[in-house]
Amino acid sequence: MNSIQLDANNNIVIVNKRIGVVSDIDASAQNSRTRISMCLGEDPFAPDDGIDWFSAILGKMGGVDYIIDQIRSRIMDSPDGDIVGVGNITLDRTPGNISVTADIQTIYGGTTL
Numbered sequence: 273m274n275s276i277q278l279d280a281n282n283n284i285v286i287v288n289k290r291i292g293v294v295s296d297i298d299a300s301a302q303n304s305r306t307r308i309s310m311c312l313g314e315d316p317f318a319p320d321d322g323i324d325w326f327s328a329i330l331g332k333m334g335g336v337d338y339i340i341d342q343i344r345s346r347i348m349d350s351p352d353g354d355i356v357g358v359g360n361i362t363l364d365r366t367p368g369n370i371s372v373t374a375d376i377q378t379i380y381g382g383t384t385l
Contacts, residue, residue, distance in 0.1 A: 339363060
């Protein structure tokens with residue numbers, strides 16, 4: 273699998289005047305990271321991608337376990353079928369921010385988001 277390479281700010285990476293490309297495990301990790309960091313409907317080309325952070329997660333009574341379950345479900349919902357498992361997920365919460373770390377298993381091997 274190939275995907276357009278994005279930097280830490282989700283901008284397209286240009287390498288030698290060409291759009292950068294990532295493949296295999298790097299593409300799987302990048303696509304998973306993108307799916308859990310976007311709000312549902314944010315991508316006009318894939319409106320079903322992303323997490324419904326405002327309506328389904330933030331401010332709900334489900335607690336941390338509910339949030340982790342929602343993130344796990346979204347990671348596993350890979351349209352490419354490349355994600356085969358999600359291990360440990362941790363949340364680091366600071367005022368105004370949630371940072372997610374997740375161990376994932378892909379058809380290419382394991383990695384951490």
